[in-house]
Amino acid sequence: MEAGRQDYNLLVIGGGSGGLACAKEAAQLGKKVAVVDYVEPSPRGTRWGLGGTCVNVGCIPKKLIHQAALLGGMIRDAPHYGWDVAQPVLHDWRKMAEAVQNYVKSLNWGHRVQLQDRKVKYFNIKASFVNEHTICGVTKGGKETLLSAEHIVIATGGRPRYPTHIEGALEYGITSDDIFWLKESPGKTLVVGASYVALECAGFLTGLGLDTTVMMRSIPLRGFDQQMSSLVTAYMASQGTRFLKHCTPSRVQKLPDGQLQVTWEDLTSGKENMGTFSTVLWAIGRIPETRSLNLENAGINTNPNSQKILVDAQEATSVPHIYAIGDVAEGRPELTPTAIMAGKLLARRLYGQSLDVMDYSNVPTTVFTPLEYGCVGLSEEEAMARHGEEHVEVYHAYYKPLEFTVAERDASQCYIKMVCLRKPPQLVLGLHFLGPNAGEVTQGFALGIKVPGPQACLEPLLMESLGGGAGPPTSR
Numbered sequence: 001m002e003a004g005r006q007d008y009n010l011l012v013i014g015g016g017s018g019g020l021a022c023a024k025e026a027a028q029l030g031k032k033v034a035v036v037d038y039v040e041p042s043p044r045g046t047r048w049g050l051g052g053t054c055v056n057v058g059c060i061p062k063k064l065i066h067q068a069a070l071l072g073g074m075i076r077d078a079p080h081y082g083w084d085v086a087q088p089v090l091h092d093w094r095k096m097a098e099a100v101q102n103y104v105k106s107l108n109w110g111h112r113v114q115l116q117d118r119k120v121k122y123f124n125i126k127a128s129f130v131n132e133h134t135i136c137g138v139t140k141g142g143k144e145t146l147l148s149a150e151h152i153v154i155a156t157g158g159r160p161r162y163p164t165h166i167e168g169a170l171e172y173g174i175t176s177d178d179i180f181w182l183k184e185s186p187g188k189t190l191v192v193g194a195s196y197v198a199l200e201c202a203g204f205l206t207g208l209g210l211d212t213t214v215m216m217r218s219i220p221l222r223g224f225d226q227q228m229s230s231l232v233t234a235y236m237a238s239q240g241t242r243f244l245k246h247c248t249p250s251r252v253q254k255l256p257d258g259q260l261q262v263t264w265e266d267l268t269s270g271k272e273n274m275g276t277f278s279t280v281l282w283a284i285g286r287i288p289e290t291r292s293l294n295l296e297n298a299g300i301n302t303n304p305n306s307q308k309i310l311v312d313a314q315e316a317t318s319v320p321h322i323y324a325i326g327d328v329a330e331g332r333p334e335l336t337p338t339a340i341m342a343g344k345l346l347a348r349r350l351y352g353q354s355l356d357v358m359d360y361s362n363v364p365t366t367v368f369t370p371l372e373y374g375c376v377g378l379s380e381e382e383a384m385a386r387h388g389e390e391h392v393e394v395y396h397a398y399y400k401p402l403e404f405t406v407a408e409r410d411a412s413q414c415y416i417k418m419v420c421l422r423k424p425p426q427l428v429l430g431l432h433f434l435g436p437n438a439g440e441v442t443q444g445f446a447l448g449i450k451v452p453g454p455q456a457c458l459e460p461l462l463m464e465s466l467g468g469g470a471g472p473p474t475s476r
Contacts, residue, residue, distance in 0.1 A: 006121075008034045010350070011135065011149035013127045013293070016052020018326035018339030019155030020111060025347035027118040034147060035115060036137055038126040040292075042177040043162065043170050049108030050115075050122070053157050053327070054336040056104055061180035062200055064100045066368045069207025073370075077407035091208050093185035101181060123147070128294040132319050151350055154300075154309060154317070154324040155343065156289035158334070162282055163192075168252030172260050173280040176201065185210065187278030190262055192249055194220040196367045198283035199232065203370040206241045213242040213275070215249060215264060221367065225379035228415070228432045235371040235413040235434075247273075252280055288328045298322060303330050313357055315346050333363055364446035366439035371413055374442030377430030377449055383419045392429070393422040395473040401436050418473070 010026045012019045015037030027033045039056075041047040048056035068091070078085045115122050125137030125145055134148040160175035176197050179186065187210065191202040194216040205212040214236075221229035237243060244264070250272075251263040259276050266273060288308045295302060301310045301318040308330040315323045323346055326332065326339035341358055348354035364376035383392045396417035404411045419430040431445045 005146040014155035022343030029351040158286040193283035372438035374438030
C-alpha cells in the first residue's frame with residue numbers, strides 16, 4: 001500500500017460546491033490536486049453523482065420544482081389576463097421528475113468534465129484518515145487506495161437526520177435525499193419538521209396539487225425572524241397546506257394497501273391521533289458527514305454536540321495543514337455561495353499569495369416557500385437581544401405586487417421590514433422581504449447593507465422596488 005501511494009499538493013475530500021471550487025482554483029494556480037467523493041446511498045437506496053447536495057438533492061432540483069409549482073399558479077391567473085386555458089390543468093410528476101433529473105445528471109457530467117479540463121484527478125472512493133497527511137479510499141467494490149497531500153481540505157457537507165427513535169421512521173420514511181429522485185408522485189404527504197427544507201418541500205407539493213400536511217413540534221423556521229416566519233406559514237395555509245402544530249410522531253406503520261399509518265401525540269392536549277398518508281418526509285435537520293472519516297487518526301477536533309469540525313477564521317482545523325469548509329465546518333452558514341467563495345479564497349491563500357479571508361457577516365439567503373422569504377442581516381429578535389429593544393427601530397410595510405392585482409390574488413402576507421438602530425444615522429441591521437422573487441430583491445438590498453457608506457438611499461429604493469404598491473413605511 002505504501003509503495004502505491006499517490007502524492008498531491010492538495011487533496012479535497014468532498015465533491016460538493018465548496019470542495020470543487022477549492023480544487024479547481026488550486027489547479028488553476030498550477031498545483032497537483034485530487035478530489036475524493038463518494039455518495040453513500042440513502043436508507044431508501046437513492047444515490048447520485050458528482051456535485052454535492054446543492055446540485056443533486058438541494059438548491060437546484062428544489063428551485064426547479066418550486067418553479068413548476070409557481071407555474072401552476074400562473075396558469076390559474078392566466079384567464080384573468082385573457083388567456084383561454086382549459087381548467088383544471090393537471091400536473092404530470094413523472095414528466096417533471098424526468099426533466100429535472102436529466103438536468104441534474106447533465107450537471108454531474110459537467111463537473112466531471114471541468115475537473116478533467118483543469119487536470120484535477122477525481123477518485124470515486126470513500127475516504128478516511130490514516131494519519132494527518134494520508135487518507136485511505138475504498139471503492140464500491142472494496143479496492144483500497146492510499147492518497148497523501150501537503151494540504152487537505154474536508155468539504156463533505158451533511159445529510160438529512162432520521163428520527164431513529166420513532167418506530168418505522170427509517171423503514172418507511174424518506175428525506176430530501178429522496179424526494180427529488182422519485183419517479184412517481186409522492187401522493188398525499190406528511191412532512192415532519194419546521195425547517196426551511198420542510199416548508200419548501202411542503203410548499204411545492206401543495207403547489208403541484210398534492211394533499212400536504214406539515215407536522216411541527218415547535219416554531220417554524222427557527223433562527224429566522226419569527227414575524228416573517230408566521231407570515232410564511234399563514235400564506236402556505238391559505239394556499240391549502242395543512243399544519244399540525246405542537247405535535248410529534250411516535251410510530252409509522254405500513255398498511256396492507258401500502259399506505260402509511262402515522263401515530264402522533266398532540267403536545268397541547270396530550271391526546272394521541274392517527275392519520276394515513278402515501279409518503280412521510282422527514283425534514284428535521286441535518287448532520288455533518290464526519291462519522292466515517294476517522295478524524296481522530298489525524299487529530300482533528302470536532303464539536304461533541306454538533307459533530308461539526310472546529311475551524312478558525314482561516315478555515316483551518318486543529319491540525320494547521322488540514323482545513324474544513326462548507327456545511328461540515330462549525331459556525332458556517334449552510335449555503336452554497338458561501339462554500340464556493342470560502343473554497344476559492346482558501347486556495348488563493350494557500351497558493352496565490354492572497355491574504356483574503358471569507359466574510360460570513362450579512363450573507364443574504366432566501367427560503368423558497370410559495371411566497372418567497374428573503375433576508376439579510378439580523379432578525380428583529382437578534383437585533384433586540386444584541387442592542388436592546390429601546391435602541392432598535394423597525395420600519396415596515398405591507399404591499400401588493402402589481403402582478404397580483406388583475407388576478408385578484410391575496411396579498412395580505414406580502415410584507416417587508418427593515419431593522420435599524422434608532423440612533424442616527426439609523427444603520428440598517430437587517431432587511432426581511434416576503435413576496436415574489438424574494439431572492440433577486442434581497443440580493444440588491446444586501447449590497448447596500450454589506451458595503452460601508454451612507455444608507456439613506458435604502459428607503460426610496462425600497463419603495464421603488466415595490467412598484468408603488470406600498471405606502472410609506474411606518475416604524476415601531
